[in-house]
Amino acid sequence: MTKTIFITGASSGLGKATAKLFQSKGWNVIATMRSPQHQQELSALANVTLLPLDVNDPKQITECVTKAAGLGKIDVVFNNAGHGLFGPLESYDDEQIAGLINTNLLGVIRVTKAFIPHFRQQGGGLFITTSSMGGMTAFPFSSMYHATKWGIEGFSESMYFELSKFNIGIKNILPGGIRTDYVGRSMAHGIHEVEAYQPSIDKVNSIMSHLLLPENLTPAEDIAEVVFEAVTDGKDQLRYIAGEDGKALYKTRTEMGGEVFRKHFDQVFFS
Ligand SMILES: NC(=O)c1ccc[n+]([C@@H]2O[C@H](COP(=O)([O-])OP(=O)(O)OC[C@H]3O[C@@H](n4cnc5c(N)ncnc54)[C@H](OP(=O)(O)O)[C@@H]3O)[C@@H](O)[C@H]2O)c1
Numbered sequence: 063m064t065k066t067i068f069i070t071g072a073s074s075g076l077g078k079a080t081a082k083l084f085q086s087k088g089w090n091v092i093a094t095m096r097s098p099q100h101q102q103e104l105s106a107l108a109n110v111t112l113l114p115l116d117v118n119d120p121k122q123i124t125e126c127v128t129k130a131a132g133l134g135k136i137d138v139v140f141n142n143a144g145h146g147l148f149g150p151l152e153s154y155d156d157e158q159i160a161g162l163i164n165t166n167l168l169g170v171i172r173v174t175k176a177f178i179p180h181f182r183q184q185g186g187g188l189f190i191t192t193s194s195m196g197g198m199t200a201f202p203f204s205s206m207y208h209a210t211k212w213g214i215e216g217f218s219e220s221m222y223f224e225l226s227k228f229n230i231g232i233k234n235i236l237p238g239g240i241r242t243d244y245v246g247r248s249m250a251h252g253i254h255e256v257e258a259y260q261p262s263i264d265k266v267n268s269i270m271s272h273l274l275l276p277e278n279l280t281p282a283e284d285i286a287e288v289v290f291e292a293v294t295d296g297k298d299q300l301r302y303i304a305g306e307d308g309k310a311l312y313k314t315r316t317e318m319g320g321e322v323f324r325k326h327f328d329q330v331f332f333s
Contacts, residue, residue: 064109066090066136067293070117070173071143073101075242076192079282080140080289085110087290092130117143117169118161127176135184138293139177141170141191145248147206150259153252159206166210171217178230186229190292191218193234193301195308199315199323202266202331203259215301222300233292234301238308241279266331273307280305 067084071077072093081093085107093104094115104110111133115126130136144166147158170191181187196204197211214234221232272278288304303312315323 063135064088064090065138066092066134067138067140068092068094068130068136068177069140069142070094070115070169072104073097074247075244076237076240076282076285076289077140077142078104079286080142081110082107083283083286083290090134092133092136094126094130117173118164120172123172123176127173127180131177131180136177136180136187138188138190139173140289141173141189143169144192144210145250146204146244147250147252149203149252149263150256151205152256153254153259154206155253158250158253162206162210163213166207167213167217170214174221178225181225181230182228186231188231188233188293189218189221189225190233190235190289193218193236195236195238195303195305195311197234197236198301199311199327201270201327203263219300226298231298233299235285235289235292236301236303236308236312237280237285237288238305238311239274239279240285240305241276241281245274262332269331278307280307 067089069077069081069091072081073095077093077095081091081104085091089109091110092113093101093110094113095101096114096116098105098112098114101112105112113126113129114122116122145162147154147162174189177187177189191214193214194211196208197215200208218232218234225232285304288302292299292302303309314326318326
């Protein structure tokens with residue numbers, strides 16, 4: 063029987079690449095996004111259903127999950143919607159802090175919670191979430207982003223224990239840098255300028271601008287392949303590190319241990 067994947071944040075980047083990959087592999091795709099009326103590429107594809115979903119809106123999550131479940135059995139839920147926030151904590155206002163937690167963490171938690179009864183009832187299912195290498199490492203001036211992605215890691219590891227008893231899987235994809243328009247369209251900056259941090263920010267920016275060069279980033283299509291692998295490999299594995307940069311960073315941190323790695327990273331950025 064044809065399988066179905068439900069995706070959040072499918073309007074662009076990794077979500078869209080994943081929707082296209084699964085569609086090309088013969089899956090039904092329920093591609094959700096905030097503004098489906100603007101999405102022409104996916105709406106032209108066979109077996110792709112577009113539904114409106116802002117993961118910040120609990121009422122819309124309930125409506126969307128009910129509608130999606132009414133279309134037939136859903137095998138996989140891919141929690142992918144997310145955005146970034148750069149700057150010192152002092153530069154963020156409360157709305158920015160709450161907004162990031164709402165989308166990146168509560169969005170994942172609420173969508174997962176809404177699907178669990180359906181998965182239990184049908185005897186199984188799989189949750190996949192786009193975490194980040196930023197869910198196991200931390201860069202300067204990204205405290206709230208890391209709070210959400212590390213939050214996803216703890217949430218998922220704990221959920222594994224309660225879901226696995228119902229044949230429900232949970233897996234995270236941890237990409238390094240992805241070649242999407244994330245920085246251009248999904249990266250906000252703290253709204254208050256705090257001059258005292260500027261010398262440190264300048265140092266970080268000079269390193270990040272190199273790390274974020276397109277040639278140093280992994281194409282979204284390659285990360286989508288990792289999502290497909292995680293969905294289809296039948297392995298009991300929680301984390302999939304994706305992209306060469308992500309793998310290298312993970313290896314360095316694991317080999318050094320967290321304490322030494324933190325001091326090493328401080329040297330990298332600020333020496
Ligand atoms: N790019 C990277 O280097 C990188 C690295 C590691 C992890 N990630 C993670 O990968 C995921 C996808 O990012 P991307 O690189 O593909 O960037 P992207 O192209 O900017 O995609 C972000 C997606 O999230 C959606 N979104 C944002 N807020 C939403 C909300 N409240 N409700 C529903 N959808 C919402 C956006 O929808 P709109 O079109 O409505 O804005 C867009 O579809 C994110 O979780 C991100 O944290 C990215």
